[in-house]
Amino acid sequence: MRELGIEAFLGAMEDGATAFDVRTLAEFEKGRIPGVLNLPLFEDEERVVVGTLYKEEGRQRAILEGLGYVGPRMRELVERVEAEVGAASGPVLVHCWRGGMRSQSVAWLLELYGFDVCVLKGGYKSYRHWAIAQMEEIPPLLVVGGRTGVGKTEILWALRDMGEEVVDLEGLANHRGSAFGGLLLGEQPTQEHFENMLGMALARARRSGRPVWVEDESRMIGFRHLPNTLIKAIHDSVCVVVDAPLEQRLNRLVDVYGDAANTLLADAFERIKKSLGGLRTAQARGALEGGDVRKAAALALEYYDKAYAKGIARRASDRVIELDVQGAPHEVARGLIELRDAIALTGEAV
Template structure:
């Protein structure tokens, strides 16, 4: 049975999804939760593609049959291991031959399949469209070490809608942001994960999001979403520098010194040679607090310069001692709620 993308989103709440594209295609970007059972693996896909270019479509199809034939039993066994109650949602890139053949093999094994019309391409189209939706963002901003991510997660714990970009990107934004974290996903996979979070949102309500540059590590935010963020209201969190130093020491103190130094070398010019040498010396001496002090001289200046262009967007400025994020989140919500009442 063929289904459209709307039915796909409904059915996947109870049925498993199988992505029959090659391992490489899947790694570059896939639907959250989908199992990868390639109808053509990486090498086979290259072979079929080569024959298509050199010998034509018919010969390419024959090559595909020849390569897949010996593996049909393995494909069916994998499908059975994934299927709940012997039903599956299936897709390839465009909802064409690969998913069609997979469904044919599975159907012969008495598995009921639902083939996604338009395939993964239809899903990606919906994802890209979602980034231009009319989000009601409230952007949480503050100097490096202010605990913005911690505040966002405290807001989420109180039932607020939150998009945690740094969690999705597996990166904390600064040049040190990848330390002690798993490798970043591809930009395509990041977009897919972001889309999955967007699907959960009520667009009539406020969505809290951290103030980020357009790049989070190696990943670039979708331009449409970035434009909306850049025009949204800001709550600026003010935290004393000594508190921020302490928080950053706790955060990056366990990092490997040589990896931290390698990251620091990437901003040598921005720090200035003298400041870099001082920070390097303090780091190698094991004085992380002094190292962070030097680095904040650069990061605080960059933050101030950036905020000079955002003054008209600041709706609230709130001081925090950096201790109880849950309590501070409640304070933010109280201030925001009172402001909404007055405005109303």
């Protein structure tokens, strides 16, 4: 059994080693290292019992109780690992909260069976420190801005397909960023796990040494907030504004949100009622009741276009560039790359 620091542990994962988080399912769902699999040594209730015994009656009493829980399923733990990894050769990576008894116990069992096992020194806690540190060192950014419906997310995906460094903040947050942004997407990750994924994404993007494309975002993406360092970097970076005709923007909004239930769309309009106004909100609800999602989307754009105009006006004018290329996402992405290269040739910092 070997101990690995966090950098070596993550490096082994990138090289293809399978990693297991032996904390409980509740701990795992709250936040985890991206890419690890959950292999809980204890159920949630069992961990509470063992932890209480450790505090009140000591280490040996807690170990005996823990063995009573784990003993009958030791075979199950080994078989689960073998099913994921294959033959008992490894390497297999294991961690718990602090690199203590849970990970050491599972590592002993797997090593006894024949796996080459490595334990994360400091456990998940060490990853949290590492992830937070990544968010303190923001790489150079290029920001894609534009009004609602221009397809900024699809443009970022096209940039990624072309080999550019991209961090899709809305993808990590599982939210499109507006009052309607959570529709049809399911639950957002916890704030802790959002930060874990963001730290990993920033670290990976930073390695290339190239500017990283991100979308222009406010502090909140749904119910998840961006770190202050990233917000400041976004606001201080060059923002390239993309645009699209109104009809194309409406088409995109209908394609994205048209399958959502009218009640959910109506609830979203209620959330912007104060800014949209009572009359416009009532008109939008009426359009939805009549099955005219497009008309409702047009009313929403009245609000979002005004909000965007105010936001872009707060940026330094010399850090805002309007792209004169429109069209399919890959065409706009190509225009962004050409603009980036032109800026680099002038020697202007991005």
